[in-house]
Amino acid sequence: MNSAALQALRQAAGPDYFSQDAGDRLIYAGDGTCFRYPPEAVVRARGPEQISRVMAACGKYHVPVVPRGAGSGLTGGALPVAGGVLLDMAGLNRIKAIRKRDQVAVAEPGVVTGELQAAAEAQGLFYPPDPASAAFCTLGGNVAENAGGMRAVKYGVTRDYVLGLRAVLPDGRLLKTGGANIKSVVGYDLTRLLVGSEGTLAVIYEIILRLLPLPEDRATINAFYADLDKAARAVEGLLASGIRPVACEFMDGYCLKAVESYAKLGLPPAAAMILVDLDGPPEVVRRQSGQVETILQQAGGEPVRVAGDRAEAEGLWRARRAMGPAVYQHGPGKLNEDVAVPLGSLAEMVRRAHLVGEKRGLVIPVFGHAGDGNLHINVMHDPAYPEQVSQAHQAVSDLFAHCLSLGGTLSGEHGVGTTKLGFVGAEMDPVGLELMRGIKKVFDPAGILNPHKKLPPPEVLP
Amino acid sequence: MTQDGPGQNHCPALRQAAEAARACAQCGACMAVCPVYRVGRREDSVARGKLRLLRGLDEGSLKADRQLRQTLGRCLLCGRCTANCPNLTPAREGLQAGRAALAQISGVPFAKRLLLAEALPRPSRLNAAAAAGYWAGKALPDDSGLLHRLSGLEGVERLPPLAEHPFLSQAPAEVAGPLGAPRVAFFVGCVANYMRPDLARKAVALLARRFTVVIPQGQGCCGLPAIAAGLGGPARSLAKRHLALMGAARVDLIVTACGSCAHTLAKELPELLGQAEAASRWGLRVREISQVLAEEDSLLAGLSPRPDFDGAVAVHDPCHLKIGLGVSEEPRRVLRAAGLDLADMAGQDQCCGGGGLFSINEPRLSDAIFAPRAQAFLQSGAQALATSCSGCALQWRRGLPAHLPVVHPLELLDV
Numbered sequence: 001m002n003s004a005a006l007q008a009l010r011q012a013a014g015p016d017y018f019s020q021d022a023g024d025r026l027i028y029a030g031d032g033t034c035f036r037y038p039p040e041a042v043v044r045a046r047g048p049e050q051i052s053r054v055m056a057a058c059g060k061y062h063v064p065v066v067p068r069g070a071g072s073g074l075t076g077g078a079l080p081v082a083g084g085v086l087l088d089m090a091g092l093n094r095i096k097a098i099r100k101r102d103q104v105a106v107a108e109p110g111v112v113t114g115e116l117q118a119a120a121e122a123q124g125l126f127y128p129p130d131p132a133s134a135a136f137c138t139l140g141g142n143v144a145e146n147a148g149g150m151r152a153v154k155y156g157v158t159r160d161y162v163l164g165l166r167a168v169l170p171d172g173r174l175l176k177t178g179g180a181n182i183k184s185v186v187g188y189d190l191t192r193l194l195v196g197s198e199g200t201l202a203v204i205y206e207i208i209l210r211l212l213p214l215p216e217d218r219a220t221i222n223a224f225y226a227d228l229d230k231a232a233r234a235v236e237g238l239l240a241s242g243i244r245p246v247a248c249e250f251m252d253g254y255c256l257k258a259v260e261s262y263a264k265l266g267l268p269p270a271a272a273m274i275l276v277d278l279d280g281p282p283e284v285v286r287r288q289s290g291q292v293e294t295i296l297q298q299a300g301g302e303p304v305r306v307a308g309d310r311a312e313a314e315g316l317w318r319a320r321r322a323m324g325p326a327v328y329q330h331g332p333g334k335l336n337e338d339v340a341v342p343l344g345s346l347a348e349m350v351r352r353a354h355l356v357g358e359k360r361g362l363v364i365p366v367f368g369h370a371g372d373g374n375l376h377i378n379v380m381h382d383p384a385y386p387e388q389v390s391q392a393h394q395a396v397s398d399l400f401a402h403c404l405s406l407g408g409t410l411s412g413e414h415g416v417g418t419t420k421l422g423f424v425g426a427e428m429d430p431v432g433l434e435l436m437r438g439i440k441k442v443f444d445p446a447g448i449l450n451p452h453k454k455l456p457p458p459e460v461l462p
Numbered sequence: 463m464t465q466d467g468p469g470q471n472h473c474p475a476l477r478q479a480a481e482a483a484r485a486c487a488q489c490g491a492c493m494a495v496c497p498v499y500r501v502g503r504r505e506d507s508v509a510r511g512k513l514r515l516l517r518g519l520d521e522g523s524l525k526a527d528r529q530l531r532q533t534l535g536r537c538l539l540c541g542r543c544t545a546n547c548p549n550l551t552p553a554r555e556g557l558q559a560g561r562a563a564l565a566q567i568s569g570v571p572f573a574k575r576l577l578l579a580e581a582l583p584r585p586s587r588l589n590a591a592a593a594a595g596y597w598a599g600k601a602l603p604d605d606s607g608l609l610h611r612l613s614g615l616e617g618v619e620r621l622p623p624l625a626e627h628p629f630l631s632q633a634p635a636e637v638a639g640p641l642g643a644p645r646v647a648f649f650v651g652c653v654a655n656y657m658r659p660d661l662a663r664k665a666v667a668l669l670a671r672r673f674t675v676v677i678p679q680g681q682g683c684c685g686l687p688a689i690a691a692g693l694g695g696p697a698r699s700l701a702k703r704h705l706a707l708m709g710a711a712r713v714d715l716i717v718t719a720c721g722s723c724a725h726t727l728a729k730e731l732p733e734l735l736g737q738a739e740a741a742s743r744w745g746l747r748v749r750e751i752s753q754v755l756a757e758e759d760s761l762l763a764g765l766s767p768r769p770d771f772d773g774a775v776a777v778h779d780p781c782h783l784k785i786g787l788g789v790s791e792e793p794r795r796v797l798r799a800a801g802l803d804l805a806d807m808a809g810q811d812q813c814c815g816g817g818g819l820f821s822i823n824e825p826r827l828s829d830a831i832f833a834p835r836a837q838a839f840l841q842s843g844a845q846a847l848a849t850s851c852s853g854c855a856l857q858w859r860r861g862l863p864a865h866l867p868v869v870h871p872l873e874l875l876d877v
Contacts, residue, residue: 022524022525023506027514031488032488032489034487091503093503133489133490136491328549
């Protein structure tokens, strides 16, 4: 970035919102991954007009811009890999309105997901998307990555709640998509195009979200299985029963062992655990939890536990919540993949992941959202040993091949970012990819917005 | 050590900080709990960002300059980052070590630099202090943390004036308890000694119902302000002095009426003295007075409320007590045992923003962190705010209107 560009950017951002400080550049070089790419400057977003000026200046001087929310992403979506400007959106954190009559919320992108959930709940409303990082990730990041989470089985993902967006295009123009309408078929659905675009098409500065009535009651049930097939049958039986659980989580034997050694919860030794959450009116929840208990037992669950109250439910969830840190019991390094497969292939995918682990001499614990086929596959290794690192990367490659051969997708909710860029060409339809490149060109002809993300460069196409 | 450049990674404090930084998986979970991050939403105010800076310092890509000192000063050392880290990163400990490293590398004590560079050149802050008479006239020993805490601040005029005679200047060496009673030492702490001698007197009187209370002369500041300022040397000499004094007193417990002092004595002192066995055992014997009262049914049974106080009490949990020592039910038990009503206060275990030098160096952030606390108190309907930490008490006193009492739980008891 030359001095004219810096000058223009400083002026566009406002001097108080612009920094080239070495510390800021270091801090904003990273996100939830282990990679670091220092930006050349950091701009703290102040509002649409300022963002528009910044984008125009970046366009003029061909400076890359990377928007960043909480920097908690797991695929490098917020890494300034090409340098340029890091646009910190975390300070735009107002919930502008919760409109009870319309059942919508209007929020800025820096609002933390958990804060919106709490604010909605205070008015008897419900924002269902619940990524594991809800306590610190931001809505802007959730929308950009189309975040999923634990409640996707019944309630879907972020995409299903975004009704409208306000965004700045790379040339500085302000864009409005959608509104507060639950139904709208006027024009192409640009809202959904921006959701999950990983900050490559526009900088979102306002989000209109759909809210639901807060469920009256909840129930939690868990079950342990001596083998994987029984657990898979339990999930199939549950999903076929006509009951829509809020969550249907799965943990394999490696995970259970790791959690037990980390958190000492007194879990029974097992090859799999299934955890089910239900919600609805109390009488329905009561009836359904009885049904779920029977289904889990008939599939061979031993023991099966139904939580008597919220405290007990939290107890049952503890094993699942401890999973993130506990997995390091199997090794200090982790390659964290989040493939999704059609529901019928769930057990097969888990089996193949374990086989890949055996072949590569690594432990590969698998847990995830069984109810929607989204599995978190953790390739554990010790980065101190180059041979293990190499085996781990090859294991990921094997896993992706298995996933695609089962008709799956390489990422259910983490996004492509930079970490999956080398693989997604294998999944994408070539015609579709051509259209996507065209779309990127229409939004961002100069290619300045979050470059080298989401879409594979031509040379890695199969 | 005052060297710069490549030698700096031989500095043990920096090595400790860098180790913590490397243990950080950068997930961002500390953002959910950091009081400073929550009001400013700046990555450099949260442990993840600060640890990254310290790693930069260790790797040589950052300099130990004024800006880095300021950034590291923007931390309350409340410990929420460590307590909530999914990967068990010793974040708070790393940040504290980082301050010590900065003080050593730059050869300028962190606190002194902050006070000299930040507080003193601003006449508005100094005037307020001078008006309240804190810097003038009253002599405090050089190693008292109070010196650092009482520079000019908004609301300083609401703080209690310095006592005519510090508690220790008039305290007996020993107050005999019932025949054959176990011996405990009373650690006074700066605020009780210089500003709230009545609190110290009450604490000793209560303890003497069950124990023989030794009040070692020569005790001083617990050392927290020095530790927070990165001044390892002075903190260590205080620690050694207290270890010797308390050892000579031959007591079963060391009791204080301040959560921050208790935490410093119990947790920081053994750390400072290199985990020497004696020091570690010493740490196990430290109690905040509410713990002692709540553990002793005979003491609880004899409690009654101060006759001139009527109404409900809201209790604020000091971070050092709740997060640092796992104590939160005890002060409430004491108040309830005395027959007092406790008011529900939203966010009663959230940080008040008063930690250490923070309110002096970052008055705006400190006020922003405190604002929701004040609001919650006013909505709770309570007639008094009780908190078992002198730092929190000063912050609440500065922040609440003067007619609302801010007390240690003991001060609501009839003794």
